[in-house]
Amino acid sequence: MKKLVCLLLAMIMVFSLCACGGTPSASKDKENAEPAGDAGSAAGAEPAEDAQAGDSEESSSSDNAQKVALICNVGGLGDKSFNDSGYAGLERAAKELGTEYTIVEPEDVSQGETYLRQFAEAGYGAVITLEYSHADYLKDMPDEYPDTVFVATDQEVENDKALSIIFDYHQSSYLAGYAAALIASGDYPIIEGRATHGDHTIGVICALESDGFHNFTEAYTQGAVAADPDVKVLYDWSVGFTDTQLSKQVAQNMIENENADVVFQVCGTAGLGIIQGCYEDNVYAIGVDSDQDYIQPGYVLTSVIKGVDVAVYEVCKRLKEGTLEGGVLALPLGNGTGITDMSTIAEYVTDQEVFEQFKAKIEEQRQAILNGDIQVVHGALGERFER
Amino acid sequence: MQRLKRLIIGVVNILMPIVFALAVGAIFILISGKNPVSVYVFLIKQALFSEIGLLNTLVSATPIIMTGLGIAISFKSGLYNMGIEGQMYAGAFFAAYLGFTLSGLPSVIHISICILGGMLMGMLYSLVPAVLKAKFHVDEMVSTMMLNYVAIIFTKYLTNGPFYGFTGFPATVFINDAAKLPRFNPKVPFTPAFMIAIVLVLIFMVIYKKTKLGYEIEAMGKQVYFSDSVGIRVEKRIIVIFLIAGAVSGIAGATEVLGVHYRFISGFSANPGLGWDGMLVALLASNNPIGVVFAAILFGALKYGGTTLQTFMGVSNDTIGIIQAALILFLSVRYIKTDSVFALRLESLLTRLSGKGGAPKEEGANE
CATH class of the missing domain: 3.40.50.2300 (Response regulator)
Structure with a gap:
């Protein structure tokens, strides 16, 4: 019986504590806010945030x-x-x-x-x-x-x-396509023994088909054709955003059966599978959205950022x-x-001279786009590239 | 007397895991440099004591109430139906499909058709594991679990492929305006969906208390072989129970589409998913429909409160995830058994308080 009373009393105390916490805590917030904010900056919060919130949002x-x-x-x-x-x-x-x-x-x-x-x-x-x-x-x-x-x-x-x-990532996609086609032409063997099909074939893999993705692919194709009129571009629109296994299979099919030398991934997380596939098959991948060159160093040619x-x-x-x-x-x-400066892959380059020429050609195109000498097709606006 | 005792024990058994889970959450709030008391007070104030907050809480709770009911009826009858999530996806997609293909209907009729369609699709989808279980004794836990993936991935295909809405992310086009559930407050997607959920709760209560099916569910949950031998047609009942669970999950999916998203978005139920939230809610409520409502509101408050914590307090949403996970862990412990020392003392205390004198009754061994 005593124990029960103790337990009940303890519970009452706990609950009354909770209840009391209600009013004074708002004012207590203010005192705590500054140090708390500093300590919690890892969470991305700023100091003094608590004070306002705890008090009233209206004012x-x-x-x-x-x-x-x-x-x-x-x-x-x-x-x-x-x-x-x-x-x-x-x-x-x-x-x-x-x-x-x-x-x-x-x-x-x-x-x-x-x-x-x-x-x-x-x-x-x-x-x-x-x-x-x-x-x-x-x-x-x-x-x-x-x-x-x-x-x-x-x-x-x-x-x-x-x-x-x-x-305006169509412009950077143009540069990516240009770089890819240069590699696939076989004239720029920047790393000994990598991407040696020499079949003038490159690929691009999208999560799905929409104007947003055409914005990448049309310009990519335009850039590729500008670099090498004989280039063959393979497309895939089916992999979705998350399935790394599927995207890897699609990429390896392009590489192993159709002799693609460079594959451009445009499918979010699923793209990590493509980069992996390119690594296993010893060809180049191109990253998307942010600098992905470091994911498989030496195998990611550049990234469209x-x-x-x-x-x-x-x-x-x-x-x-x-x-x-x-x-x-x-x-x-x-x-x-833009595209990355290729500083990651530079460390793996075996023929510096060719690499410099390669970079110079891309830089030339970049300047031409900036000067307005090259008009890149804008797939997002429904424009389509025709050879 | 027994009732009161059971009620007190039940309440304590539910409160203990909540208190423990909040305590665990408090540790992580402390680590992130905040004051847990002010964080919890803020959370409660935002989620329950402001109009917008309360409505948002109820919006979050609505689908969980329905999925919770679906799980509860399955668990109550001893069926481990893990397929609520998949059935909800099936219902949601079909409701969205009806929402954007039909047109020219009056709003009320369009909405009803969409919800009924979602319900039927949920039932149809639950029929597969139901028949497998009833006729071929396939373990329903395995079949429903696997069918979840089928539904989630198949709807993902549909939204990426034939029904892709050209939005830049996998989703269908918008449903017609007539199919949208009306909002009571333009700033919050609080819609009649909540009332539908409450009506479903009442229907479930009637089923449990007033119908033969309710009795059979109870009996099957206690001892399925015994139920079979005293003449309950267990096979048929299994199918019926699966269909009921599928129906409520389908409605849950449909109201999410019609009231919140206005289209089917692939993976809309996120992680761990509304169906799984429903399971926790059913566990927390020990399969009681009224309990499901309160537990779902608790979950809704945590969910909405979590957003305000991020916005105004800089506390990561993951803290809420930790609290929920801790809740699951602590839920698995039965703190006070009906025949424990505490329970016996409680009973004698209650007897004395009620002034009827300590008539030594036989202990209710039936629970």
Whole structure:
């Protein structure tokens, strides 16, 4: 009996503690906020965040006007690609511009609207989303929250109050195709014994067929034909974003049965399987979205990069200068998009002289695109390349 | 008296794992440099004591209530139906298909057709393991588990291939406006889906308490061979129970599509998936329909609260994942058995409190 009373008393104490915690903790937050924020900076939070939140979101709207929120896509941080690149941009902005930011990783696609609204209600100056599906919500939401600029990456939102960031990656895909065709022609054996089919054949593997993917493939083909008119380009549109085994099989079929010397992967995580397949079959792969050269050093010729970090930094900068508004922000070749400088593969090159010539030819094309001498087909706008 | 005692024990058994799970979560919140008390207070305040928050919590809870009911009826009858997730995918896709192919219908009719279609698809999909189990004694745990992958991957193919909506990610086109469930508050996807869930809960309560099927479910759950020999047609009942579970999961998928996403998105149920959340909810509620509602609201609050924690407190969403995982772990322990010392003392205490004197009753050995 005594034990029971003790137990009950203990429980009452615990619960009353919980209950008491309610009111004073808000004020306690303020004291704790500064040190807590510092210690927790690994989580990507900024100090003093707790204080506002714990107190009241309503009054804090004006304080947040200079803040930037970044919503990751479902891949989340640590993807060594899109999300991490966005995070890098924020960190740079924090360092150079003193931007305060909050970064969140949604658990699933249904949480997109929740996050977008939470940040807008809290009065954030800019809300950047890296998730493709969020563009649906941005059709109407900017009208409800005039003080917040919503930023969508890699796609155009049907609302000019939102800022759409477009990466002109067709131009970099052109360069990738150009480089691939040079290798496949057999005239530039930069690494002894690698990619020696000499059959003028290259491949590109996409997750699915859409204008977004044609943006890669059309320009890739155009670049390849510019380098070598006899080139044969193999396409695949079937592998999806996640199945590394399937993508590897498709890639190896291209390499082993159709003598492809270079395979360009455009399928997110599934692309890691393609890079692996190229490694096993001793040919080159081309990476996508971020610098993937290091994934299989010496076997990844280059990567077609979207500069999410540059875009995010630009948004932070505009917010600080007070010039952030809706519209389209296109990041052309050289500013955010491009191909890697091939410094990773350079360490494995056996014939430096040929490699220098190879790089010089690509640089020539790059300049020509920048000067406007070469018009690259823009697959995203429905343009198609014809030989 | 027995009832009250059982209630108290039940409540303690449910509260203990929650308290322990929150304690484990608190450790990780401390490690990330925050004050766990203020984090939890903030979470509760955001998820339950603001209009938007409460509605969002209910939105998150809605599908889990339904999948929880589906799992609960299976578990109650001793069937380890792990296929709720797959049945939900089947229902969701078909509801979306009806949503974007049909047009020109009045909203109410269109929505009803979509939900019914989703329900039928869920039932159809659950029929496969049901028949395999009833007629060929195939272990339902294996067959349903495998069929989940079939549904998830097949719908992935459909959204990447024939029904790709040209969106840049694997999803179908939008459903027609007439098929969208109306929102009560324009800022929150809180729709009649929640009411549908509550109606389903009531239906399940009636099934359990008032029908012959309810009794048979109870009997099969206790001893399936005995049920068979006293004349319950177990084979038929297995199929019926599978179909009921498939129906609610199909509705869960349909309302997610019609009320939240407005199209079928491949992998919309994410990780670990609404079907699996439903299983935890059913476990937490020990298969009681009312319990399922409260447990689902707890999960919904954690889910929505998790988003506010990320937004305003800088606490990672993974903390919520840890709490849920810890909850599963602690759930597997029965803290107070009905015939434990604590239970006996509790009973004598209750007897004294009620003033009826300590009539030494025979201990209820039936539980």
